[in-house]
Amino acid sequence: MASAEQVAEEAERREIRDRWLLSAPALIIIFLAATGPLLIVVIYSFLTPGPYGGVVWKFSTDGWLSVLMQRDIFDDTLAFADAHLSIFWRSAKLSFLTTILTLLFGFPTAYFIATRPARQRDIWLFLITIPFWTNLLIRTFAIQEVIRNEGLVNTVLIKLGIISQPIQMMFTDFALMVGMTYVYLPLMVLPLYASMEKIDFRLVEAGYDLYANRFQVLRRVIIPLVKPGIIAGSILVFIPALGAYVTPRVLGGSKNMMLGSLIELQFGQGRNWPLGSALSLSLMAIVMVALLFYVRSVGRRDGAHG
Amino acid sequence: MPEQPGRSAIEVRGVRKVFGSGESQVAALDTVSVSIRENEFFTLLGPSGCGKTTLLRLIAGFDFPSAGEILLHGQDIAPLPPFRRPVNTVFQNYALFPHMTVAENIGFGLEMLGKPKTEVKARVAEMLKLVKMEALSNRRTSQISGGQQQRVALARALAPQPKVLLLDEPLSALDFKLRKEMQIELKRLQHETGITFIFVTHDQEEALTMSDRIAVMSSGKILQVGTPWDIYDKPAERFVADFIGETNFLTAAISGMGNGKARATLKSGATIDATVAEGFQPKDNATVVVRPEHAKLTSGKGDLSGTVENIVYFGTDTHIHVRLDSSESFTVRQQNTRSAGCGFERGDKVGISIGNDAAQVLRD
Numbered sequence: 001m002a003s004a005e006q007v008a009e010e011a012e013r014r015e016i017r018d019r020w021l022l023s024a025p026a027l028i029i030i031f032l033a034a035t036g037p038l039l040i041v042v043i044y045s046f047l048t049p050g051p052y053g054g055v056v057w058k059f060s061t062d063g064w065l066s067v068l069m070q071r072d073i074f075d076d077t078l079a080f081a082d083a084h085l086s087i088f089w090r091s092a093k094l095s096f097l098t099t100i101l102t103l104l105f106g107f108p109t110a111y112f113i114a115t116r117p118a119r120q121r122d123i124w125l126f127l128i129t130i131p132f133w134t135n136l137l138i139r140t141f142a143i144q145e146v147i148r149n150e151g152l153v154n155t156v157l158i159k160l161g162i163i164s165q166p167i168q169m170m171f172t173d174f175a176l177m178v179g180m181t182y183v184y185l186p187l188m189v190l191p192l193y194a195s196m197e198k199i200d201f202r203l204v205e206a207g208y209d210l211y212a213n214r215f216q217v218l219r220r221v222i223i224p225l226v227k228p229g230i231i232a233g234s235i236l237v238f239i240p241a242l243g244a245y246v247t248p249r250v251l252g253g254s255k256n257m258m259l260g261s262l263i264e265l266q267f268g269q270g271r272n273w274p275l276g277s278a279l280s281l282s283l284m285a286i287v288m289v290a291l292l293f294y295v296r297s298v299g300r301r302d303g304a305h306g
Numbered sequence: 307m308p309e310q311p312g313r314s315a316i317e318v319r320g321v322r323k324v325f326g327s328g329e330s331q332v333a334a335l336d337t338v339s340v341s342i343r344e345n346e347f348f349t350l351l352g353p354s355g356c357g358k359t360t361l362l363r364l365i366a367g368f369d370f371p372s373a374g375e376i377l378l379h380g381q382d383i384a385p386l387p388p389f390r391r392p393v394n395t396v397f398q399n400y401a402l403f404p405h406m407t408v409a410e411n412i413g414f415g416l417e418m419l420g421k422p423k424t425e426v427k428a429r430v431a432e433m434l435k436l437v438k439m440e441a442l443s444n445r446r447t448s449q450i451s452g453g454q455q456q457r458v459a460l461a462r463a464l465a466p467q468p469k470v471l472l473l474d475e476p477l478s479a480l481d482f483k484l485r486k487e488m489q490i491e492l493k494r495l496q497h498e499t500g501i502t503f504i505f506v507t508h509d510q511e512e513a514l515t516m517s518d519r520i521a522v523m524s525s526g527k528i529l530q531v532g533t534p535w536d537i538y539d540k541p542a543e544r545f546v547a548d549f550i551g552e553t554n555f556l557t558a559a560i561s562g563m564g565n566g567k568a569r570a571t572l573k574s575g576a577t578i579d580a581t582v583a584e585g586f587q588p589k590d591n592a593t594v595v596v597r598p599e600h601a602k603l604t605s606g607k608g609d610l611s612g613t614v615e616n617i618v619y620f621g622t623d624t625h626i627h628v629r630l631d632s633s634e635s636f637t638v639r640q641q642n643t644r645s646a647g648c649g650f651e652r653g654d655k656v657g658i659s660i661g662n663d664a665a666q667v668l669r670d
Contacts, residue, residue, distance in 0.1 A: 200399075202399065202401040203401050205388070205395075205397075205401065206395070206401040206403070207414075208367070208388040208389050209367075209388050209389075210414050210466065211415055211419050211466065212389055212414075213387075213389050213418075216418055220418075221403065225404075
């Protein structure tokens with residue numbers, strides 16, 4: 001006869017086995033969909049570019065070296081080149097600006113929605129998500145239609161006699177910021193709303209009651225309470241903005257390249273898949289390091305507060 | 307109890323508050339006027355939806371009156387935002403800031419008033435001591451119990467030394483024993499700080515035991531303002547008599563009015579002395595109330611007569627329900643002794659005698 005201990009042990013073993021079986025589908029998908037492709041990219045980054053694109057199965061570190069250096073055409077020596085680095089820097093700057101702009105526009109928007117009566121909120125949220133239904137490319141062309149030289153804004157301004165020459169907005173950083181802010185705004189609004197909706201507005205009243213004016217209530221009560229939403233929204237905007245391709249391509253033109261276009265170039269005309277792979281992985285590394293620093297700095301500030 | 311003269315801390319004059327618009331308009335407060343004295347423990351008592359919380363929110367400044375004035379020491383504060391009023395609130399669910407520690411919560415108001423850091427620190431320490439929370443000053447508010455949160459909420463509201471402290475059903479979330487403790491604690495704090503307390507509750511017992519004066523509210527109106535003794539023994543209207551404690555209602559003809567007293571002739575034919583509510587207009591069938599403990603059951607003839615219908619034992623006392631000959635029902639509360647039984651049985655024919663100062667004539 002099995003002792004009670006053995007029975008318990010057996011039950012525990014079965015439970016562990018079931019747990020693995022039940023999570024197997026999720027684990028397989030995570031491995032195939034996330035780890036698998038990433039592994040391919042890592043491998044490709046260490047191969048030799050094929051003459052018509054693709055890769056030749058020969059080990060090479062040229063892909064990685066080319067991220068920061070350039071091989072001289074004549075004597076084959078490597079020299080530091082900042083061409084890629086400046087594109088990285090530019091992308092980071094513009095993505096940061098996009099995050100700030102979406103936060104500036106998204107915060108009041110989310111606050112407005114969160115303070116509506118419950119039934120109205122759904123309608124406002126629905127309106128916020130409508131742009132998601134249209135293809136990104138089409139939305140970007142729509143913006144182009146608004147700001148191009150013969151577009152809506154310039155036509156109206158000329159008709160009104162405010163300007164005589166169209167203002168060049170297309171293919172500038174301004175156009176890029178308009179487009180990026182527009183495209184990523186919902187990604188900021190939704191997490192902000194999610195954390196604002198949970199605020200107990202009696203806390204806001206308590207703030208006013210304790211002599212905090214509107215600005216102080218915002219800074220000392222509301223912002224600390226929605227901090228998780230601000231962090232989530234910033235991450236959701238900053239990361240895709242850093243790798244954005246369509247919007248910079250259409251609105252920013254080819255002069256002002258961003259990372260997405262640079263990577264695309266290597267897989268297309270550049271026919272340098274290993275370099276493209278290495279650039280992709282560099283981007284990923286930057287994002288991860290940035291995230292790590294961000295999360296840690298936020299955590300530390302919290303700790304110091306307590 | 308004689309009315310004590312005193313300067314009024316808060317004076318509410320003809321305040322109306324209307325919510326909604328058009329046909330869905332609701333008057334939460336219907337032309338309310340009341341004067342609350344300095345250093346007073348004043349209670350707004352009424353069932354939910356009577357407008358007591360609305361009145362409190364108007365004094366706090368979270369809402370603004372549709373009409374009327376609210377004076378604080380003679381100055382109209384009705385148009386001021388809450389952060390410009392020297393009035394603080396203890397919220398029903400405390401509304402402590404979850405991202406701050408106990409000490410930070412308590413210091414918040416002083417900090418917002420721009421007090422120097424050393425002063426804030428000293429005052430916070432003083433407040434922590436007042437509510438006996440020194441040991442937990444660095445805890446997060448989520449890490450302390452409901453009773454402790456209550457103390458922090460009190461300390462936070464008292465720290466800036468408000469002219470008036472508003473308390474919105476602050477004890478309703480606590481269990482019975484803790485509530486009793488906090489009732490005593492609140493009285494102590496009010497006594498020690500000398501601040502005017504305006505306390506909102508729907509619990510009549512809480513109101514009677516804690517207040518200096520009570521305003522009984524119903525459907526957006528204040529029906530009666532008085533000491534607990536006034537409210538209990540001399541209710542002015544049926545709602546007040548019914549809402550606070552148990553009461554017997556009798557119909558009577560009133561005669562010989564004068565000096566706040568009258569003779570009431572009951573349906574049984576007996577005539578008793580009664581006090582008369584202010585604003586009573588002479589009419590044929592007035593309502594007289596008698597508290598169950600102010601009547602006495604006799605086996606002989608009394609002012610009223612009837613049959614014992616039911617006897618309910620309560621430990622300290624016994625309630626004897628009597629069906630009067632006039633078919634009205636009447637309850638007598640009799641103090642228990644250690645001798646067995648109350649001396650009456652179901653079906654007994656009994657008399658009820660009403661004391662000299664036991665009846666009150668209502669104005670409605």
